[in-house]
Amino acid sequence: MHRKKLKIFLWILVGVSILTGCWDKVEIEDRAFIALIGVDKFQAASGDKQAVFSSEGDGFNQENRYTVSYAYPNTGMIAQKIEGEPKFIFVSTGEDLFNIRESTNTRLGKELFLRHMKAIVIGEELAKDEQLFRELMDRIDRSPEIGRKLHLMVTPGLAKDVLDTSTKDEGVLGLYIRDLMQRAGRRARIPDADFGYILRSLHESQTAIIPRVISSKNEFKAAGSGVIRDFRLVGWLGEIETEVLMFMMDRIKASTVDVEMDNLILPLYVTESKAKMKAFEKDGEIIVRFDLKMEADLKRHLFQRLGETDESAYYERLQKEASKMLEHQIVALYKKIQKKFGADLLQVGEYLRKHEPDLWEKVKNDWDNVYRTTKVEADVDLKIRRLGVTM
């Protein structure tokens, strides 16, 4: 009797484990794992035949507003099973981002799958359009599938061109960009700014920096950054400016700084950097103060120049020179961001809200104007620690 019951139970168990399946299964081959998306503002005369599917016979005409390019790797080739193109790119236009995604599904024969997406590149024109940019941000923010570790990047020109770049040694463009960005913490020509940071900064201070990516025929360059203020692109920061900004925001640990002294350009490799921002009121003015502590290695001097390079006084002078140069750059950059863009990129307002709530209560209603009158101070303490193996 017991054996019989056990037998029935076992059969049920086998049945349950074998017969169950996924409610909404999609075979993995039928999924296009999108690694990178490029979003552009639609331009009528792009002349790209591939992109244009006419919607003739449609009584309800939609206005084309976006051009979206999807790139996904040829998973078969990566697994080294089949030959062919390392990546596929699909370009589609339409009125709305989600709309475009759905209509691309109908053309592709595959399901677009965004959960593993690594980066979104937006074109300059789109970034300058407040309405479209805000729509894009909300679309990403609202979507449950897109992660916040994503890299949002902006490119001068068209995002589509970035996707079209044929990289030689990297098949998956999105992964390539992610690798580039992950090195950002070490070589700071590009801001360490993922989508989570951008969202946070935009929410809190209505401004953010977005990494810039530049492409030529078969090469990428991720360098510099775009400044977003009030949800549109207002300007660019160059490579060195971005680097200094990263120092000020305490987001990088290592980078190189070139110092000119005695008609010699000396590269210093910064190995350690610690920045502290303070904002306080003094004589009715708000003063923003940056204290940086850095350590650096000397990487090159001049061959066969003996004498002064073994004296500590020489290095003290070099330290002072480098500190002075950095202080100067910090003040200049702060003023540029403040005067030219009027953007509170360093989140001074947030600092006041957190650390000086009484002062913040006074200025928060007129912060935009008050910010433009803030004064900046910088104090850099750079120490040269290592000299290499020659004196």
Place this chain on the structure above:
Amino acid sequence: MEKNNDRITSFQLMMMLVGTIIGVGVLSLPRESAKAVGPDGWILAIIGGILTLILAVLMSQVVQRFPQKTFQEIVNSLVGKVIGTILVFGFAVYHIIFSALQCRIFGEILKEYLLLYTPVEVLIIVMLLTTAYAVRSGAKTIVRLAQIIIPVMILLSIILVVTLMPGADYTNLMPVLRTPPLKLLQSIPVILFSFLGVEMILVLSPFITDVQNVPKRASLSIGIVTLIYVLMIVATTARLGIVETTHIIWPGLEVFKTVDVPDIFIENIEIYALGGWVYQVFLTLVANVFAASLMLQYLFRAKSHKPFVLPILPVVYFVALIPDNLAEINELLNLLTQRFGIVYFAIVPVVLWGISLFKKQKGSGKSAS
């Protein structure tokens, strides 16, 4: 069937309480608290925890005074039969509506994040049937479920919170205590929803064997819950900042999207958080449906709660489908907690405790004379 199927220990009660209190609310808790008091959300959670602790101790004392008595017997002997019946009936209705909304939010989140093409009705039905199976098995099985699930859950939530720790910006919690104390007090109802479920002490009172340990164990469970809430709020606010936290519907889930564990082939950590959360909701749901069926058993003077489990399900199902969308669900939920929940969560226990204290004194006075 086992003879002592309806006997549970106070330790099992403790696990059950943790399982019941942490429910669907934990994912939206950081948003609610940030909306109300900004960066002081964790202080609000601690205040809520302390208040709940007091209530739990009061309830435990009532239970201690009436060992192995049902909720109905307790209220009947304290406030009389008429009011007692109304209270029991209200308790049943409260649990039914509450489980319905839990079900709906569960379905909504699962559909949004995991099962994109599965109809929300199917999600609700599957969950309800599983719940019914557990509830029909009786009190002992339910608390054993909790005993298995909760320790794993506590461990999982600690591991998950640890992944959130590095890279968080703790200055987001500044300035500390700038919220006016009055506003802090006014915001307490906001946190209340997250602590609903302590009433299970009253519901489970007839089954508890070692009554003397109940206050201690109940307090411990509230401590665990408060700790998890505080960690959750701190980690979420630190990682997302206040503005974003108030902006996202389920910041407790979304925060895991900011985590990127380098060099490990694990992406989308939020899925694991969601997986653990499903068990948590399941336990809450089981507790609510169990309480509702018990109350109906008392009302109809039935021998067992079992016949009432299945008839409850359609009611729960249809109530769950009444709200149109999340905005409406949230409004309903606030109404339910602040009008209905507070009665059974705070007012009833305090009144019961007061009367029992009064009667006890009278009783002891009598016996002395």
